[in-house]
Amino acid sequence: MSSVSCLLTEEQFQCSICLxxxxxxxxxxxxxxFCKTCITEHWxxxxxxxxxxxxxxxxxxxxxxxxxxxxVGEFRKSAQQKANRKRSQQQSFTPVNVSCDFCTGTKLKALKSCLVCLASYCETHLEPHLNVSGLKRHQLIDxxxxxxxxxxxxxDKPLELFCKTDQTFVCLHCSALDHKMHEFVPLKDEYEDKKVELVKTEAKIQDMIQKRRVKIEAIKHSVKRSTENAHMELxxxxQVFTSLIKFLERGLNELYKTIGEKMRATHKQAEGLIxxxxxxxxxxxxxxxxxxxxHAQKTTSMFSEASRC
Structure with missing residues (x-):
């Protein structure tokens, strides 16, 4: 699994919402x-x-x-290990303020460290290493x-080389014995290479950040455009439903009017017939x-005439 995750780039393991x-x-x-929280908030x-x-x-x-x-879990683990190694290397090569090991009371700032004595010296206590013949052969470093x-x-020798084959610091004896036939470079050269690599990595990260910012703006623009389109459609x-309602109301009013006129005409006609x-x-x-x-008059007249007869 770890070998598969190493083949993928950091960008492929990043959520496009939170970057x-x-x-x-x-x-x-x-x-x-997406991250579960990110997509839930987005929706x-x-x-x-x-x-x-x-x-x-x-x-x-x-x-x-x-x-x-x-x-993703494997990538997180690998990225953490790389970060720890890089932090360790940076700490190894980054100059720091070191106090003199032989000052009493107020500690003065050390000028050099001796890899043989395994001690750091201020200007005063460094003088024997600069003047005494036996101490002159000691290796002094920043x-x-x-x-x-x-x-x-x-x-028990100073680590002066970096083994590119095993990715570790080694001494001259290691290079001749345990790491024979390996590829070596001086620590200073390795530091410069790591420094250039770090600058490139930072530039790449900044480029990735910029791309994601552009993507975020594009998403925001898309959401804004979708919202505007939704409002326009609504x-x-x-308007269509309002026009339809007005049309139906006019039709209903005309129907009432027509039926009313027919009823009045029918009532008027019926009244005339009645x-x-x-x-x-x-x-x-x-x-x-x-x-x-x-008929009564005729009957009476007939009875009268009959009675006279």
Whole structure:
């Protein structure tokens, strides 16, 4: 697993939202990975993938990519080990303020450290190493702390070389014995190479940061544009529905008016017919009365004539 993770770049193990190495990585339905917390916070705005901008109508189900999570864990472990090694190397090569080991009372600043005596000396206490013949052969270096760490624990000699094959500090005896046929460089050269490499790494990181800032701005712009489009669609939809409602209201009013006019016309026509029928009924009643009266008069007249006879 560790060999596989080493083949991948740091950028491939970084969340595109927080720009940091994944924490609790989860996968979206579209196949992209994010920190669980990052994508959860992002989906409070809208259900769109920050990478491909694919939208989802409902909140998608996040799934844990077990293999990828293990790879992220291995990468974190490897990155931490590299950082520790780099920190150790930087501490080894970075000049520090070292106090003289032989000053009593107030400690003066050391000018040199002796790899043979394993001690650091100020200007006054360094004088014997500069004048006494036996001490002149001692190897003096710029003042450093923890001189014991600068000595080879096996041969008790100063660590003057860096073995590129084994990536470790060695003494001259190591280079001739235990690390024979390996590739070596002086510590100073290795320091300069690491310094250049560090500058390049920092430039690369700054470039990666800039790219992610650009990506963040692009995502923010995309979210803003999506929000504006959503508001525009809502506004247009509201206008359409408002126009439709007004049209339906006008149609309903016209229907009420038409039906009302038909009802009034029907009532008026019915009233006219009722009046005509009532007049005809009145005329028929009058005619009936006249007929009955005429019949009675004729009957009376007939009885009168019969009685005279």
């Amino acid at each position: 940091d190495v994944f924490r609790d990585p989860v996968s979206t339905p579209c196949g992209h990975n 409070k705005m809208n259900y769109r993938c920050p990478m491909c901008n694919e939208g989802f109508q409902i909140r998608p189900l996040l799934r844990v990519n077990t293999l990828f999570s293990e790879m 003042p450093v702390e923890n001189l014991e760490d600068r000595m080879c624990p096996k041969h 506004s247009e939809g509201a 009046k005509e029928l009532e007049q005809e009924t009145s005329d028929l009643k009058k005619r009936n009365t006249d007929v009955g009266r005429s």
